[in-house]
Amino acid sequence: MRLGGWQRIGVVVSLAWMIYGGIHGNNLGIHQGDSVLTAYSDCLNAPNANDATCSSEFDADYPIAIAGHGELAACWAFLPPVLVFCFLWIFRRIGRWVWHGFNPTKSTIPRVDR
Numbered sequence: 001m002r003l004g005g006w007q008r009i010g011v012v013v014s015l016a017w018m019i020y021g022g023i024h025g026n027n028l029g030i031h032q033g034d035s036v037l038t039a040y041s042d043c044l045n046a047p048n049a050n051d052a053t054c055s056s057e058f059d060a061d062y063p064i065a066i067a068g069h070g071e072l073a074a075c076w077a078f079l080p081p082v083l084v085f086c087f088l089w090i091f092r093r094i095g096r097w098v099w100h101g102f103n104p105t106k107s108t109i110p111r112v113d114r
Helices: 005-044 051-065 068-101
Strands: none
Touching: 005 051, 005 068
8 A cells, every 4th residue: 555645745744753752752751850959959058968868869859750751651652643543533434524524425425216
């Protein structure tokens, strides 16, 4: 099966979105840990800072804060193209249905033999 021009454009745009969406979703997931980074920086800048205590708290809290960043990246990468293709498919089916209502083919017109 050969792809038409619009289908090829759709494939190229989808692949570009998957790359961009994956990177963007991953960044969003990683930035969920910004509050932990701020707390770590505040801990280190405190007057009685203990590097070992600050590091151990950071090591315990940061993985919890960014948990799920891979799933978020996958959702941003794959969900929008799938939804757009589903929407376009439904739009096309409805458009063809309406078009055939205005332009019936000869095979759908009942034949009267006399």
